[in-house]
Amino acid sequence: METTNAGETVIGLVSISDRASAGTYEDKGIPALVEWCTRAITTPVRFVKRLIPDDRYAIERTLVALVDDERCDLVLTTGGTGPSRRDVTPEATLAVATRELPGFGEQMRAVSLHFVPTAILSRQVGALREIPGHAALIVNLPGQPKAIAETLGGVRGPEGEQIVPGIFAAIPYCIDLIGGPWIETDPAVCRAFRPKSALKARQERLSREAQAEAAPAAPAEPEPPQGGRPQQQPSAEALSEPPEAEGARRAFVDPAPLRVPGGRTVEITPAAEQLEVFRLDPAGGRLPAPCAIVWLGGMGTDVHDFSELPEQISELRGPLAQFYMVNAPQLELSATPGKLVRAWYDLPGRGLSDEEDEPRIRQACGRITRLVDEIAARGMPRQRIFLAGFSQGASMALFTGARQELALGGVIALSGYLPLAESLTAEIRSGGRATPFFIGHGAYDEIVPLPFAEHSARLLAQLGVNVTWREYEAEHDFGGEALADVAGFLRRVMKY
Ligand SMILES: Nc1ncnc2c1ncn2[C@@H]1O[C@H](COP(=O)(O)OP(=O)(O)OP(=O)(O)O)[C@@H](O)[C@H]1O
């Protein structure tokens, strides 16, 4: 990932073609995009290019990486918008988007009808992806290389006069409105339109800046950024994620289908950083879910072990939540050499805390944070996202929840404890402090002894966290009483 220079527009260019990506023919999509953008845009631009097949998860992963990691302000895709079975670019775009901008698709089809009657076959969309501190516009263009200039630039008459404006005319102002850099264009290629009020506001700001520069003696107050690139705060993940080896991003693993009672739909999502995630939508996805619960599995458990959880929670008058069931990765643990076991981190010492697997704990925290960001980016408000889990999953929920920059709906930890406890005071974030925590534990737990959980609850409470503590006549497991308390906690914090 490169750093972004102030004022520079970062544009992701994605050519989506089975045959070009396999080398069957030469890719003409990216060169056509570079050629048009270079001709049209007169302000500084940096391109980030990707050539990928018509594969929905590859497209989603690429778009998320371009916006979230590469910090692209604009992403232009080409290809995969038609009606054939392999054309899935619009679906992938909307899956990672927070809001659609239907005008882009409508205008492109209107423009394209001037060139080909088959323009109506393109299902292209324009959409925003908004994450904390950053947003990008994603626009699908058709796959025909000549369609790129046609849709971006529009229709011109014999004298070069504009008959129908292309979609790029609206892009600079859209990028202004989402907080991106100022884009200027060459009117001979594409006249960018901005309302007069926007041009006036920019003029005024520039002259204020020029005046401040001309009078350096005056101790100028630093001006808040207006409409420019928002200042990037280091995210919790950036602080906690150890660098991954080159090529460490593994392909998404497609696990066995989940048995779900009650006829719920099951969808496997392309998870953040290749975590195995199953999404369970309430009422078969017909109703919008009031909240999302990210359920983190424990050591040696599988999300299949918790498949009845959504039913149980709603039967106990909990919300009809959307569940993201997350498997811990498969690791070789010190206690079981040569064997892969599901675990978020190793336990190299004899006890839980005499020696801790810090790199893996921090890496898991980064991955879970990314998944939460992804759920938020898909439109679920953070105050409606809950991090929950059992055993090591509970421990990761506590560790990750406390380190969030922005508050979540809540953290629910059953039979867990806070790993790397002594780092909490320095690392707890304002979002973590403002998130309500529920900690439930069995009094006879021999795997995570009760004092560990008590210590975690005390530590969080001392740092100002609102902690609900419950102790049960139980071992290292949880039953109906704990689930009823969880449902009650969800009702209470969601105020319904
Ligand atoms: N990246 C590309 N480079 C060159 N030509 C392309 C490219 N993408 C598409 N085309 C041309 O435009 C046509 C229509 O594009 P479309 O996206 O529907 O591709 P396709 O027929 O689904 O095949 P593929 O995905 O293998 O490119 C293609 O058949 C090909 O002739």
Ligand SMILES: Nc1nc2c(c(=O)[nH]1)N[C@H]1C(S)=C(S)[C@@H](COP(=O)(O)O)O[C@H]1N2
């Ligand atoms: N401007 C323009 N739009 C166009 C075309 C074109 O040649 N020019 N081709 C059309 C055709 S033939 C198809 S099938 C759809 C979908 O194209 P895609 O699957 O290559 O994205 O885009 C349509 N839109």
